[in-house]
Structures are given as C-alpha cells and as structure tokens.
Amino acid sequence: MSLVEVFDPPMCCSSGVCGLTVDPLLAAFAADVEYLGSHGVTVTRHNLSQDPQPFVANARVLELMQREGEACLPIVLVNGEELGHGAYPRREELARAAGLVAGASAAKPRIRLSADGCCTPGSGCC
C-alpha cells in the first residue's frame, strides 16, 4: 500500500482551527487525509514548527527548502516521489497518486489563501 508524506508549513495544527481565521482548505485537506487513511493509505504529516527533523532528514525536502524557502511548503511525497509543492493537492489527485483510483484527474491543486501557517503567532494558540 502507498505511503503519503506531507511536509506542512509551520503551523499550530493541521486543520487550521488555531488561526485568526480558519482556512477552509486546511480543514478540507485534513478530511482528505482522513479519507486516504480509511482506504488503507498510510499518511504521515510533519509540521515544521513542531517536528523539524523530517524536513532535514529528507534530501529532496531540504533541497527545496534551501532553494525556495518556506514558500515551497507544503510538500507532498507519494512513495518518495514528489506529487507537488506550494499547494495541497485535491482528494482526487491524491487518490490517483496513491493508487486508489485509475486514470488522470483534471482537478487543479488547491492554492492556500494565506501566506503562512494556520496558527497566527500570538493568537493565543502556539
């Protein structure tokens, strides 16, 4: 079965509830992760502000970070291959890449509305 790794930007939580305003895309992506998990796909999420080690340990991720800075986040790897960076892919695209459905998807990736993490520093959250 497939392994999906998500390298999130620095944020308090993966669903975005801690922000000044909640980004619906983060909530939706959290639901997508749950969906993949319930279909047997292993999904691991790494949050830069809580767990920086995996970002350093993965050569591809570190290289992207050093070249493009934080703007490259989130980075999504499927079985070690990059599915995309700078945006969260849609559920259809994730499902296809993880081998849950066949064929290509026309869906465009989601572009995050806010420039950085869900958790506004000093929002009382992190």
Next chain:
Amino acid sequence: MSAAPAASTRVLFFTGKGGVGKTSLACATALALADAGKRVLLVSTDPASNLDEVLGVALDGSPKAVPGVDGLSALNIDPEEAARLYRERVVGPYRGVLPATAVASIEEQLSGACTVEIAAFDEFSTLLGDPEATRAFDHVIFDTAPTGHTLRLLELPAAWSTFIETSVGGTSCLGPLSGLKAQQSLYAASQAALRDGHQTTLVLVARPDAPSLREAERTRGELAHLGISNMRLVLNGVFHAQDVTDAVAVDLEARGRAALDQMPVALGRLPRTDVPLLPFGLVGLDALRQIGTAGTPPGAAPSAAVESAPGETLGHLVEQIAARGKGVIMTMGKGGVGKTTLAVRVATELARQGRQVTLTTTDPAAHVDAAARERPATLTVTRIDPAAETQRYTEAVLATAGVGLDAKGRALLEEDLRSPCTEEIAVFRAFADTVAHGADQFVVIDTAPTGHTLLLLDAAEAYHREVLRKASGASDAVQQLLPRLRDPQYTMVLLVTLPEATPIHEAMQLERDLARAGITPFAWIVNQSLTPLRVTDPVLRARRNHEAVYLGELAAHGKRTILEPWQAGDTSGCLTSRAPVEFSRGLPAAVRLSRSAP
C-alpha cells in the same frame, strides 16, 4: 505556629485570589518548617511573582538557597522564560540547517500565550509528578498564581491527559503540546499527587470579607469537583479593634464578623486557621517570622503620615472622563487591589450622568455583576465568559470552514476545536470586540489579573505585527485593537494599587510592561488607603504610618495619583444594602462610613 496549618503532608498548595496574602503565608509556612529543621522547597508559579522581594534573593527556575535560613530553598517558574527554553529546545538544532526564515517562523509559531502556559505547566508538572525532582526536600510548597490562573493550571492535567488519550491519529490540533506527548505519564502522576490527600494539602487563603470568602468557596467547589479533598482554609487579616472609639476600626471589625457569620456552609466545614491583621507590611524574613505570633504593634510609631490627602479625587477624574463622551476605561493592577469595585464605580457614575456605558470583565473569577446590582438604565453589564465565547467561536468556525466537509472531516474539525487553543482565541476576539465598542460609547473593562492581562496584551502585539504582514482575514476589531489601546484619547488605563510595598512595586512593574507595549496609564489610583482617614486604633495607626513610606515613594515617581480612602464598600463589594455608591468629592470618609455602617 499557626501559619503552618497543614504541614502534615509533603506537598502544600496555597491558593486564593491575588492580594489575599498567599505569598506571605506560603513563605511563612516554609520558613517555619525550615526553622523546625525540615528541608523545604518553596515554588512560585505566579507570572507576577514577588517572591524575590519577599525573600530578599533573586530567584530563577532552579532551587536557590535562601540566605539566612538553613534548609530553605526557593524557585520561581517564570512562564516567559520557560517558554523561551522550550522554544530553544525545539529550534536550536536546526539553526544553520534550515533556512533562517524558516527557523524564524518556527520561533514565531511558538511565541504565543499557549506555549507560555504549556511550558510553565511542564515545569510545574515535573516538580509535582516526578519524585526524583524534589527528592532532596521534605516539603514542597507551591505559592500558586491568582485563582483563575491556578485553576487553569490545576485543571490542565485532567483536560490534557484526556485530550491526548482521545485524539485520533496524532495529527489533530495539539499545537505545541504535541512536543510534550512523551510526558503523559508525568501528567498522570501530577494529577494523582494533587488528589492524594496523604501527599498534598490545598490551602485556600481568604480575607475575612464577603467577596474573598465567596471566591474561596468557588475555588473549593471547583477543586472538590476535580477530585481534590484535602483542603484547609486560612483567614488572613482577622482584625479586632483595640480602640472602640475608632469608627474605621469598629467598622472593619464589624465587617469581618459579618462576613464570617455568612461564611458559605461548605467552606465553613474546612479546618480553619485565623491569622491576625498585622500592623506592618510583609517584606523580609523577620516580618514573615511574626506571622502567626501576636503581631504586637510598635507602640512608639512616628506620626509622620500625611494628615490629609490633597489633590484630585476619583470624582474629578470621572468628570474629566465623562467630558470626553466616549472611550475605553480599563482598570489594571494585581488581583485584589479593587479593580472590580473601581470599574463598577466609574461605570456607575458615568451612567448616572446619562452616558451610555458598558461594563465588562475578562476576569475568569468575575463578580462584576454581583457588585453592580445598583444599576442606572444606561449601564449594561457584560462578561467575557470563556466557555460561552468558545462555544460561539466553535459554531462560527463550523458554519464557515465546516461547510462542504464530509461527516468524517467535520468530526475531525470538531475534535480539533476542542483543543485548549480555541478558548484563547475565542476570548481574545471577544476582548477586541469589546474594546471596539468604545468608538461610540463608554466601555469600562475590569481586566484580569496582571499576568493574564499581559498575556492578552502580548497576544495583541503579536497579532498586530501579524496583521500588518498579512492584512487579510482578521476582523476590523482585531486589527484596530492595539492602535486603540495605545491611543490615549481612545483608551484610559487606570492603574490600581494599594498603599503597600508589594502592590506598589508590582504596579510600577506593570507600568513598565505597559510602556513596552506603547501604553501610558491615564492615572494611578491608590485604593483602600487609611491615610485620608482619622484612625486611633493602634494597629490601624501603625498601618497608616506604614503607608507614608510607600506613598512617598509614589510621590517621587511623579505620576498623577488619586488616593482613595479605605471604605467598607471597597472590599465588601456589597453596594446594594448600603447607601448608593458615592464618590469621595471632598466628603469626609468618616461621615460616609458612619452613615453606611450597618
């Protein structure tokens, strides 16, 4: 020694509203135990700790021997410092590896109020839950933060271990807490230690007055609900008039007796220790050693005190405020200095002059509503209730970000919203909304105790920076918050204190902190002063003489200061059964007192 009421357990917690004398009693107890040959660790978890001042030694996060006392060590958990260390543990290894901007943004993510709370709690938990950490001591005595904050700290082990257990998949919003997941067993141990009556005693400290006893009863109820049963009550400042011709002394004693007569039943069942009102301030070891002794007043005290208090009254101040027609008035200061009563009086008087006034509080231990029963029609009383605000915020998020999610996604979002962060955000937004109302009417805010207030302001500062950078998403009220608090035409901060060493020094510290946030107080109010009153009782005379020292210090400070005479209403909070609230406009306080005496 009566100040060491419960030394039968290894761990003692002193809890109570700010200003009731927790620090003094905790110190006196620690001192008494050390003098009796025990090895004692005294721990302060108060963000606005004054333990340094009381013990005469600079404290930090590791035990420091108190000079002059064999066997006594003390430490202070500074939440800000704990947060800084925690942040450094997370970020340190990645400097020079990850891009500098990424490191900076991790640091920013870990600089909010939640990290501060968590880091402080982590330290606290180590002392309580890990026997190794305090093995070198026979007793560990916690001088805890003001009540609301204390309860938060004490509630957290239960709330968080439940939260960690029930979280699905480990991806949900634990926030900075996720860095501490390895500590689950420690949290469980600290919880068990708190509940074990053979290990731990909770000492509720109260003044012999009605609001203080109500507060103690509220705390007792909440602690009992958390499964804590070994509690004791210490009444600090019990007073018996020695001179029955002294109207103030007679009134003070009568008020104390009346309050004790109406002691809440369950509170009255706790084992109790009475500590007499002392004729002197409590700074230094010698003074502490006298707690629980007869407290002999110095007979030949110099009568150097100011005989009358010239200058402005609160009435003048309110007239100036009223002339502005609108704005935010915030009473700030350490808990127990009378912020609530002053806020009520200012709001009531403005409303009585026909102004539209909203009186609101962010104090978790709110009793504004109880104090504001005499209410003009133009006065509205509201409270920022954390539970209600959290509920409202949760519903708003589910109605926006929750739309379009499938059932599982929605369940996930709901679960994330149960995190401790949600309340902080919800309360913060409510605070910003309240301040926004000051654009077209008067808003009087009785702020939470110092530490919490500073966290709020700190959050405001970080928000402000973030908002400037992002300029999207935030409500107008949030974007405008800090500029409004900084605008002296918009916000008038009344710095409230008492004519005693510690409250005045803490108020000066608060003033410095406010200055860093770009906020200048409108005026200082020294509350419950005996100086403008004619007192003949020896204990009260000694206290009155003692005030002169600190009022002199304040005079040298050169700020606009209003001296409020001590009055029964100031601490009884019972504004209804007495004469209507009156301002001191030159009316001799003794007249007011005799008129309003029961």
